[in-house]
Amino acid sequence: MTPILSLHNIDVTAFLAVLDTCEGNVYLVTKEGDRLNLRSKLCQLVGLTKLIEGGKIAEASIICENKNDESKLFRFNFFGDTGNAKVG
Template sequence: MTLENISNIDGLFAVINQCTGNVELISDEGDCINLKSRLAQYMTVAGAFSDGYIRSLRLRVEKDEDKVRIFDFILSGEAEK
């Protein structure tokens, strides 16, 4: 799953923290970073933040119900606050 133009970083990580399965960031090199880790979240923000938003994140979400949770966040417009 690829997310683009996320400006509500805190909201995204709040949704990820509610997920029951693993949510991993997949780097361009193929590395997997556990986004449920607070340290990984800070590193992601530091590395991907540009102009007040994250341009693109490629995620691997383990459970279908967590995918729905993240999609609902994006579709609700919460990602843009």
Template sequence: MKIKKVTNAPEFFKVVDSCQGRVELLTGEGDRLNLKSKLCQYLSMSQIFSRSEELHLEIVASEEKDLQKLYKYFSQYE
């Protein structure tokens, strides 16, 4: 799922932490960050929250129900 912007970091990471499977952030540079890791959450904040509009970020979840949680989170901010 491609993402454009996350405005509430604590709420977003709360949703990520509630996921059962693996949740990764794919950056435009080809990096894969495990968003279940607190260190990667910290590192990813600069990519997610301070990025320019040209960058393309994508969230990948290994479990379908986790993907549905993430869709629900992002749909409330569209």
């Protein structure tokens, strides 16, 4: 699987809401090579902690097993589209 998008300056609350609507596994891959399955709440916590280093957003990529999830996260990352996710 190839990383499909890089995360930059995201709304964390909205991102987690969109993740909750994903059907397949979604992985966060850091530049160090760490790979965390974001379907797990524990991995979400660890992944977000790794993403926010010293108060600024670090570089990371997302890999999806499900094409619909890939499309959903792509739209969120570039257009802020949360689809049917319940944000807030």
